[in-house]
Amino acid sequence: MSLTGRRFTVTDAIGIAAFLAMLIALYLAIVESPIERVQGIHQKIFYIHVPTALVGYIAFGVVAFASIMYVWKRTDRWDRVAVASAELGVLFTTLMLATGSIWGRPVWGAWWDWTDARLVTSLVMWLVYVAYLMFRSLGESGPGTYRSAAVIGILGFVSVPLSYFSIWLWTNILHPVPTLQSSTDRPEGSILVPFLFGMLAFTLLYVYLMSFRMRVEESQRELNELRAAQEAS
Amino acid sequence: MSAERAGSSAQAIVRCAGLEKSYGQRPAIRNLDLTINVGERIALFGDNGAGKSTLLQLISGLLRPSGGGIRVFGRQPWGGEGARARAQIGTLSHQSHLYEELSARENLALYGRLYGVPDPQARADALIAEFGLTGRRVDPVRTLSRGMTQRVALMRALIHHPALLLLDEPETGLDATSRQILANHITEQETRVTVVLATHNVEMGVSLTTRDIVLRDGEIIHDSVSLGEQRTDANRRRDEVTRLVASRAS
Amino acid sequence: MSRPQQASPPGYLGQIRILLAKELTVEFRSRETAIPMAVFAAAALIAFQFSFDLRGGTLNLVAPGVLWVAIIFASLLALGRSFSREVERGSLDGLLASPIDPGALYLAKVSANVILLVVLEAVIIPLAAILFNLQLFQPTLLLTLLLGNIGIASVGTILSAISARARAREALLPIMLLPLLVPVIIAVVRATALAIDNGPWGDIQPWLAILAAYDLVFLFVSSLLFYVTVEK
Numbered sequence: 230m231s232l233t234g235r236r237f238t239v240t241d242a243i244g245i246a247a248f249l250a251m252l253i254a255l256y257l258a259i260v261e262s263p264i265e266r267v268q269g270i271h272q273k274i275f276y277i278h279v280p281t282a283l284v285g286y287i288a289f290g291v292v293a294f295a296s297i298m299y300v301w302k303r304t305d306r307w308d309r310v311a312v313a314s315a316e317l318g319v320l321f322t323t324l325m326l327a328t329g330s331i332w333g334r335p336v337w338g339a340w341w342d343w344t345d346a347r348l349v350t351s352l353v354m355w356l357v358y359v360a361y362l363m364f365r366s367l368g369e370s371g372p373g374t375y376r377s378a379a380v381i382g383i384l385g386f387v388s389v390p391l392s393y394f395s396i397w398l399w400t401n402i403l404h405p406v407p408t409l410q411s412s413t414d415r416p417e418g419s420i421l422v423p424f425l426f427g428m429l430a431f432t433l434l435y436v437y438l439m440s441f442r443m444r445v446e447e448s449q450r451e452l453n454e455l456r457a458a459q460e461a462s
Numbered sequence: 463m464s465a466e467r468a469g470s471s472a473q474a475i476v477r478c479a480g481l482e483k484s485y486g487q488r489p490a491i492r493n494l495d496l497t498i499n500v501g502e503r504i505a506l507f508g509d510n511g512a513g514k515s516t517l518l519q520l521i522s523g524l525l526r527p528s529g530g531g532i533r534v535f536g537r538q539p540w541g542g543e544g545a546r547a548r549a550q551i552g553t554l555s556h557q558s559h560l561y562e563e564l565s566a567r568e569n570l571a572l573y574g575r576l577y578g579v580p581d582p583q584a585r586a587d588a589l590i591a592e593f594g595l596t597g598r599r600v601d602p603v604r605t606l607s608r609g610m611t612q613r614v615a616l617m618r619a620l621i622h623h624p625a626l627l628l629l630d631e632p633e634t635g636l637d638a639t640s641r642q643i644l645a646n647h648i649t650e651q652e653t654r655v656t657v658v659l660a661t662h663n664v665e666m667g668v669s670l671t672t673r674d675i676v677l678r679d680g681e682i683i684h685d686s687v688s689l690g691e692q693r694t695d696a697n698r699r700r701d702e703v704t705r706l707v708a709s710r711a712s
Numbered sequence: 713m714s715r716p717q718q719a720s721p722p723g724y725l726g727q728i729r730i731l732l733a734k735e736l737t738v739e740f741r742s743r744e745t746a747i748p749m750a751v752f753a754a755a756a757l758i759a760f761q762f763s764f765d766l767r768g769g770t771l772n773l774v775a776p777g778v779l780w781v782a783i784i785f786a787s788l789l790a791l792g793r794s795f796s797r798e799v800e801r802g803s804l805d806g807l808l809a810s811p812i813d814p815g816a817l818y819l820a821k822v823s824a825n826v827i828l829l830v831v832l833e834a835v836i837i838p839l840a841a842i843l844f845n846l847q848l849f850q851p852t853l854l855l856t857l858l859l860g861n862i863g864i865a866s867v868g869t870i871l872s873a874i875s876a877r878a879r880a881r882e883a884l885l886p887i888m889l890l891p892l893l894v895p896v897i898i899a900v901v902r903a904t905a906l907a908i909d910n911g912p913w914g915d916i917q918p919w920l921a922i923l924a925a926y927d928l929v930f931l932f933v934s935s936l937l938f939y940v941t942v943e944k
Contacts, residue, residue, distance in 0.1 A: 300937070300940050353891055353894045354891075356890075356891035357891040357892060360884075360887045360888045360891060361888075363884070363887060364874070364875075364878065364884055364888060367878055367879050367880050367884060368878050368879070369486065370486070371485070371486030371487070372486070372528075373486075373877065373944070374878075376940050376941065376943060377874040377878075377940075377941055379940065380870065380874060380937050380940055380941055381871075381874065381888060383933065383937060384867065384870070384892060384930070384933065384934070384937075385891075385892065387929060387930070387933055388891075388892045388894070388895065391895040391922070391925065391926050391929065392894050392895050394895070394922065395894070395895040395898040395899055395922050396894070396898065398898075398918060398919075398922070399898050399902065402902075453487060454487050457486070457487035457488060458487070519944075522809045523808075523809060524805055524808055524809050524944065525944050526943050526944065540943070541814065541939050541943070542813040542814060542815065542939060545721065545811040545812060545813060546721075546811065548809060548810060548811045549721045549811035551809070553806075553809050555802075555805070557801075557802030557805060557806075558802065559802055559803055559805060559806025559807075559809075560801075560803065560806070561734070561738055561801070561803055562801060563737075563738050563741040563742045564734075564737065564738065564741065568737065572730070572734050573806070573810060575722065575730045576721065576722070576727070576730055576731075576807075576810045576811065576812060577721055577810060577811060578720045578721035578722055578811075602741070618806070
């Protein structure tokens with residue numbers, strides 16, 4: 230990947246690994262995995278849906294961790310981790326919500342179902358971090374905005390389990406859980422392997438995009454500094 | 463920069479070592495070393511944007527440094543840990559810090575309580591009488607003139623008999639009588655209050671203080687203590703400071 | 713140093729008490745918040761009446777949601793001003809330079825906002841009871857209101873401090889607040905519905921437990937983190 234003549238980096242290696250894992254995961258999911266008895270071909274979207282969901286959660290967990298570290302250490306780097314991971318978390322959660330909807334259309338007969346506590350919680354969580362990114366985009370780049378963003382990042386993460394529990398209770402009391410979801414068989418070997426490959430592929434993709442996004446953020450901030458210095462002189 | 467080291471020499475009230483403060487990308491204080499001893503009265507000179515207000519706000523605990531160390535009364539002045547240090551500091555800034563819905567008396571009593579003054583109401587009334595505002599003491603601050611508001615802001619800074627008084631351009635809006643009262647408070651010998659006074663008024667700064675510091679672009683370019691001329695006459699100090707502040711285009 | 717009187721600054725609880733008294737005095741003098749909140753909520757109730765036609769069979773299903781949406785939207789008026797007024801007049805810096813713990817300032821503001829919400833509810837709950845012929849005077853409803861108010865104020869107050877210095881703060885506050893308040897919204901609406909229907913205590917209890925957990929978690933985390941938002 231040394232198109233511009235620069236040195237081959239670890240980031241490049243992760244990028245290639247993510248690409249290969251993605252190809253293998255797609256092959257396994259489309260060709261190798263069996264067609265599920267109840268849901269038929271529609272179930273195959275789960276090989277994308279579930280990994281994007283899990284990586285989305287991991288990404289938001291990283292936002293919370295980086296936010297705590299930023300409050301503690303006040304080093305620019307932790308804030309760059311937080312903003313990069315928040316963007317990717319929103320990206321993966323968007324994919325997860327989209328694939329969930331696409332799956333729901335044939336299986337539930339509707340694009341959206343308010344009785345699925347996990348899906349609804351994800352939507353709420355997605356909104357929390359969209360608000361986080363909106364706050365960042367409206368504030369001027371600098372420690373004041375980073376500090377407040379860190380607080381939002383921590384509060385948002387704290388709210389997720391409370392949201393999940395209240396939504397779960399709400400759906401269970403108002404709308405008894407449909408038997409459809411819980412009736413799926415335990416993943417056999419042939420389902421588990423493509424799923425694990427999907428997980429690996431999306432995790433590698435996350436790590437690759439993270440390092441990429443963080444480099445862009447670093448350059449952006451360097452550029453701002455240079456601009457400020459030029460304006461001052 | 464440990465609290466022990468600062469506390470070991472009982473004379474030092476403020477110690478800054480390599481102090482840095484920047485707002486975003488713009489540095490306001492650069493690598494500043496400064497020690498202020500008990501009873502010193504310091505005048506802080508410099509152009510707008512030289513860092514006078516920033517330095518005062520760092521000492522008062524309102525700003526958290528971006529780098530380096532600062533100890534006031536042997537403690538970190540900002541945040542929850544800084545409360546003990548801040549309890550001994552009185553501040554007057556460009557803003558009055560007053561609640562315009564409340565009267566002078568209520569504002570002063572509020573801050574008196576926050577600083578733990580034994581009888582805040584009586585102390586407020588005494589200050590109001592001293593600054594000649596008794597007739598307006600129950601009117602909301604909103605209805606007071608600018609000069610009167612500045613007087614109340616000054617009383618707010620003095621309400622708890624601070625050991626360290628930080629004054630940012632106190633001359634703004636003060637009438638001659640109030641200036642005299644302020645001068646009395648600053649130079650009162652028996653209380654030995656330590657004062658840092660940022661001002662553009664060289665005449666007033668020199669007359670009220672014993673040590674001159676000139677800031678430029680966040681750095682100390684002149685400190686009369688370090689030059690060992692603490693007791694030079696007012697005229698020489700005034701000329702020196704005026705020359706340094708004016709020599710901006712260097 | 714010889715100083716005329718030895719001052720001893722108040723402790724954490726003393727600071728909260730002094731700052732809360734200040735909040736209430738300022739509000740009592742200006743009446744800039746409580747009255748607009750109540751008038752807004754009353755107007756919202758009337759708007760909801762024409763939107764949902766709150767009569768007959770569906771009333772008990774829709775009324776709790778209507779009531780809480782009105783309360784939460786009205787709370788934005790109080791929360792939006794809570795810190796922006798302090799920043800505008802420069803009084804926040806005066807407080808921060810005084811010997812207080814920032815956490816005490818946060819808790820005093822939360823208490824003031826809870827009291828404003830109680831005042832608001834004291835007006836609109838009887839109004840709703842009269843206008844919609846609802847049986848709103850249930851002891852469990854009082855508990856629900858109190859826990860709900862604390863939940864709204866705990867998150868709303870720290871977000872108020874965060875948005876006070878931001879551009880477009882009027883938009884940012886609700887955008888950040890509503891997703892974080894989802895657990896509160898769900899729990900208060902369910903608990904209120906059950907209280908109106910004279911539901912058994914066992915059914916209401918889980919919702920009150922969620923509210924109590926939410927209040928405790930956010931009061932604790934926010935009072936620890938609050939200093940970060942006001943630092944400069």
